[in-house]
């Protein structure tokens with residue numbers, strides 16, 4: 283392997299779900315990847331996948347709510363692989379609950395993992411990237427970074443916070459004329475294990491409100507965001523609809539979600555006895571990237587494809603318009 287070309291990537295939330303799919307995507311490039319999460323079963327399985335794909339892996343089990351541990355992981359990554367090129371903040375934890383049924387310790391824990399976890403990762407990455415004036419950071423967000431929904435107030439608050447955080451640090455980097463880039467990827471519902479291990483105060487199993495996308499669609503967008511200089515990447519028509527819907531009809535959406543959003547996020551099936559959630563501790567075992575919705579999940583997003591190729595589509599459109607204009611002009615002037 284040519285180490286001069288193999289990028290050094292850090293992925294938080296690398297053991298499962300979207301983060302696991304991101305690890306697989308970068309492993310295809312032969313990257314050297316530091317894998318951060320808590321569960322050793324998922325981390326070791328991810329490391330095997332990286333090595334099988336031709337990359338290199340460094341397993342760093344830690345809790346992203348612990349800023350000192352995240353900083354130590356950045357240190358360990360650079361000691362092992364050299365300078366970090368790309369840092370991707372994926373790790374999150376949520377609670378499905380009416381606000382008044384939640385205890386405040388759990389509320390703070392969601393914020394510590396889902397918001398402060400991204401702040402800790404970004405701090406560790408920027409401290410190293412800014413003096414070198416190069417590097418890319420991806421904040422993984424959600425349509426819910428713009429539009430709150432019932433039963434997920436702690437999560438929605440944390441994702442809104444990440445979105446405001448990005449505006450601030452991006453403006454600071456621009457002020458300093460830095461070449462370090464920070465992008466945010468707003469995902470739609472994704473078919474991951476989260477729906478089977480999020481803490482919940484509800485009797486029924488959690489489910490995405492509309493058919494989710496496969497984690498590979500999310501991973502493709504995150505890989506793209508890490509390599510391009512867009513401020514924001516929105517994935518999937520439902521995410522676009524929620525973000526623009528909130529911009530133009532926020533109050534009407536409150537009423538709509540008040541009427542539909544509680545039931546649409548719950549399955550018919552009851553939660554089984556022995557259910558284990560991952561809010562404070564990882565759930566043992568290797569859970570991979572996919573959740574239980576393979577039968578209905580969407581493997582492609584035409585909206586994301588068009589957004590990804592918008593430059594080429596714009597050029598093709600301009601060419602077509604120019605050719606059409608020339609033909610019309612030629613006919614008229616004959």
Ligand SMILES: NC(=O)c1ccc[n+]([C@@H]2O[C@H](COP(=O)([O-])OP(=O)(O)OC[C@H]3O[C@@H](n4cnc5c(N)ncnc54)[C@H](OP(=O)(O)O)[C@@H]3O)[C@@H](O)[C@H]2O)c1
Pocket residue numbers: 294295296297298299300301302318319320321322324344345346347371372373374375395422423424425469470471472473474475476477490494560563564565
């Ligand atoms: N799935 C969706 O519908 C959806 C929609 C929009 C946005 N997103 C975003 O996509 C990202 C990934 O979501 P997902 O659905 O893939 O979640 P997931 O299936 O629940 O996976 C969460 C990942 O984060 C890790 N993690 C959880 N708590 C941690 C902690 N305290 N410290 C370190 N690692 C921790 C988990 O590993 P361990 O348990 O081993 O630590 C796991 O690797 C999140 O940022 C989420 O907001 C997801």
